Amino acid sequence: VQTSDPSSRGCSLNWLMPSFTGNSRIGLTYHIEYNSSLNPTTFLRAGSVSTQPSIAISGLDPDVDYQFRVLAQNEIGRGEPSRLSRVFTTLPAIPSAYPLHLRARQSSSSSNVLLALWDRTPVPGVNGPVIKYHFRYRKNASEVASEWITKSVGSHNFTLTLAELDLHAVYAMSIRVKNSVGWGPWSPVYYAQTGESPPSGAPAILKFTNITARSVTIHFEGVPSKLQNGILRGYKISYRVDSDPKIFGVTSPRARHVTINGLLPNRKYVFDVRAYNNAGSGPKSAEVNVTTLEDGLPGVPVNLKAEWKEGGGAVLSWNKPSEIGRSDVIKYKIAYQIDNGDWIVYVVIDNSLALNLPDSIGGISVNELKFRITASNHQGYGSPASFPQIPAPDQLSSDEPFYMQIWFWGLAGGVGLVLLILLLVVVILVCRKRAKARKYDVKEAEMEAANKKDAFELPDITERFSPERDANVNANVNHYTATPKNSSPPSLSLTTENVGNHNTEAGEDTSSYYDAQAAEAAAVVLAQAYGSSHRVNHHLHPNRFANGRLFPVAVRRFETSSSVGFESTVSSDVDRPELSESEFSYEGEKR
Numbered sequence: 001v002q003t004s005d006p007s008s009r010g011c012s013l014n015w016l017m018p019s020f021t022g023n024s025r026i027g028l029t030y031h032i033e034y035n036s037s038l039n040p041t042t043f044l045r046a047g048s049v050s051t052q053p054s055i056a057i058s059g060l061d062p063d064v065d066y067q068f069r070v071l072a073q074n075e076i077g078r079g080e081p082s083r084l085s086r087v088f089t090t091l092p093a094i095p096s097a098y099p100l101h102l103r104a105r106q107s108s109s110s111s112n113v114l115l116a117l118w119d120r121t122p123v124p125g126v127n128g129p130v131i132k133y134h135f136r137y138r139k140n141a142s143e144v145a146s147e148w149i150t151k152s153v154g155s156h157n158f159t160l161t162l163a164e165l166d167l168h169a170v171y172a173m174s175i176r177v178k179n180s181v182g183w184g185p186w187s188p189v190y191y192a193q194t195g196e197s198p199p200s201g202a203p204a205i206l207k208f209t210n211i212t213a214r215s216v217t218i219h220f221e222g223v224p225s226k227l228q229n230g231i232l233r234g235y236k237i238s239y240r241v242d243s244d245p246k247i248f249g250v251t252s253p254r255a256r257h258v259t260i261n262g263l264l265p266n267r268k269y270v271f272d273v274r275a276y277n278n279a280g281s282g283p284k285s286a287e288v289n290v291t292t293l294e295d296g297l298p299g300v301p302v303n304l305k306a307e308w309k310e311g312g313g314a315v316l317s318w319n320k321p322s323e324i325g326r327s328d329v330i331k332y333k334i335a336y337q338i339d340n341g342d343w344i345v346y347v348v349i350d351n352s353l354a355l356n357l358p359d360s361i362g363g364i365s366v367n368e369l370k371f372r373i374t375a376s377n378h379q380g381y382g383s384p385a386s387f388p389q390i391p392a393p394d395q396l397s398s399d400e401p402f403y404m405q406i407w408f409w410g411l412a413g414g415v416g417l418v419l420l421i422l423l424l425v426v427v428i429l430v431c432r433k434r435a436k437a438r439k440y441d442v443k444e445a446e447m448e449a450a451n452k453k454d455a456f457e458l459p460d461i462t463e464r465f466s467p468e469r470d471a472n473v474n475a476n477v478n479h480y481t482a483t484p485k486n487s488s489p490p491s492l493s494l495t496t497e498n499v500g501n502h503n504t505e506a507g508e509d510t511s512s513y514y515d516a517q518a519a520e521a522a523a524v525v526l527a528q529a530y531g532s533s534h535r536v537n538h539h540l541h542p543n544r545f546a547n548g549r550l551f552p553v554a555v556r557r558f559e560t561s562s563s564v565g566f567e568s569t570v571s572s573d574v575d576r577p578e579l580s581e582s583e584f585s586y587e588g589e590k591r
Contacts, residue, residue, distance in 0.1 A: 001068055001085040008093040008127070010058035015070045015082060017053050024074035027051055031073065033081065037065035038123070061124035062093035095177050095184025097125025099133060099158075102175055104192035107161070111195030111229075111279070114162040114171065121177045121184070128179035130155040136186075137162060137173040167229035168196045196230030199223050199282030203235060203273045209257075213265035213293045214383060219257040223275040223282065230277035238284070239271045265323075266294045296379035299323035301332065306371050306387040309354060314371070316387060317352040321375050333374045333381060 005012040013032060021028055032046040032055060046057060060066060068085040071078050100119040107113035116137075121130065133153040153160055165171060170193045174186045201223040210217040218237060232253040238245045239260060250258055253275075263269065268291045274284040299321035309315045314336075320329055334353050335343040346353060371387035 003088040008062035008091040014054045062127040092128030094182040098187040196279040198280035201227030202283040215261045217259045297382040298375040300385035337370045
């Protein structure tokens with residue numbers, strides 16, 4: 001594969017046909033692929049396909065290295081690619097792009113210096129080796145293009161310092177690149193502003209007017225805009241009698257005159273003016289002297305006090321002015337104003353005044369209440385002075401003790417209500433607890449009474465028995481059985497004969513009644529002693545009970561071995577009350 005006819009955007013490509021076509025009955029087609037120095041690892045496919053062993057390639061980038069390869073294809077498929085051609089470089093062309101990311105920043109060393117920066121021109125786009133950069137700038141974008149200032153920068157430089165610019169001025173700038181063929185396009189315009197610095201010019205004092213003993217009006221000329229070096233914020237007027245100057249600030253940059261009050265009579269003052277912006281103050285003007293007039297009028301009263309009096313109204317007090325003028329003070333003029341309304345004037349000769357304010361002042365919303373005073377002598381009235389601000393009558397707090405004020409009683413009532421609620425909650429909880437305790441006590445008493453009622457008392461087995469009834473116990477038999485849980489106890493037998501003999505040996509009358517309840521109870525106790533799992537079945541006819549006692553019972557036999565047996569018989573011949581039939585069953589302990 002060989003290249004020829006190079007240009008900035010393409011070339012011609014020629015190759016030899018493959019020695020083996022795969023026995024294709026139709027002609028071969030050829031596909032061209034290439035890589036470039038912009039992306040050497042990826043092969044791209046050319047848009048055209050050839051049936052001949054040559055083709056014209058277009059659409060390439062200027063001043064870029066390329067390599068080509070060709071693949072043949074028949075009706076079966078595409079074969080292996082050819083070897084790569086030699087490296088082919090397209091010719092340079094005029095740049096089609098501009099340097100990227102043009103920007104500027106203020107220099108840290110000076111407010112009137114800008115540092116411009118940019119990045120390389122992209123490839124493709126530069127279309128050839130860079131020779132230099134062309135940089136231009138101008139003040140204020142509204143000016144015509146012919147006033148651009150142009151500077152050349154070397155191909156390896158990417159910064160440019162713009163010095164001696166106007167302060168606080170906006171500059172427009174643009175850049176382009178040049179290669180061996182020509183200049184590329186200008187970049188979009190970028191705007192940057194220089195920093196502020198204190199004004200470089202000084203105002204000029206023109207004249208003084210309205211000169212009095214205590215005030216003067218000064219007129220001055222402003223600083224030209226080109227010397228303001230930033231956004232002008234206003235002017236500072238300095239005046240002094242001695243070495244301690246006072247500063248009066250004027251915040252309007254458009255002001256050209258201002259009145260200075262509070263001066264002393266018959267004094268020589270030195271004035272100067274200077275402009276200031278965000279960066280600081282500029283140079284001061286030339287100093288100009290002015291002398292205030294002699295003053296025969298009194299000064300302002302001192303030690304002004306104002307307070308509300310009891311029952312309504314206000315009490316004002318003051319002292320005589322320190323400067324009385326050419327004659328002593330003879331009267332004072334007092335005025336007050338409510339919410340910027342009309343001034344109401346009083347004239348007094350004393351050093352205090354009790355004002356009876358209108359009755360409506362306490363019933364309306366008063367936001368501001370002002371008092372002022374002016375002293376007068378035979379020459380006239382001096383300068384007024386304002387009393388300290390005092391709150392409106394409805395905003396004053398009471399002089400009564402705190403425990404006599406409404407807020408205290410309201411607070412005390414609230415606290416008392418909370419304590420009463422807490423006390424009620426405690427009483428309710430205690431009552432409920434006691435009621436529950438009484439309920440449990442009643443239940444326990446009922447259960448105790450029921451237990452006593454059902455108590456099964458074991459009679460003494462030595463209770464005497466009646467032998468006369470011994471013969472009648474064979475009529476009815478109740479059978480008790482229990483299997484001991486533990487090992488069998490020693491053999492035990494109990495019969496009516498034993499009981500009778502016991503009674504006889506004791507010297508007692510055996511003819512008395514005896515009760516089988518003891519024998520039955522012994523059986524139950526033995527059964528319980530050998531474990532609750534041993535069952536005792538007691539089938540006892542209720543007619544055996546009379547007045548809480550059993551009728552004669554004979555214990556036939558009670559003995560323990562591997563099991564315990566107990567038999568009892570109740571004679572059917574014995575007279576006993578006729579009761580209803582019922583049956584009791586005992587499982588282990590009596591239920």
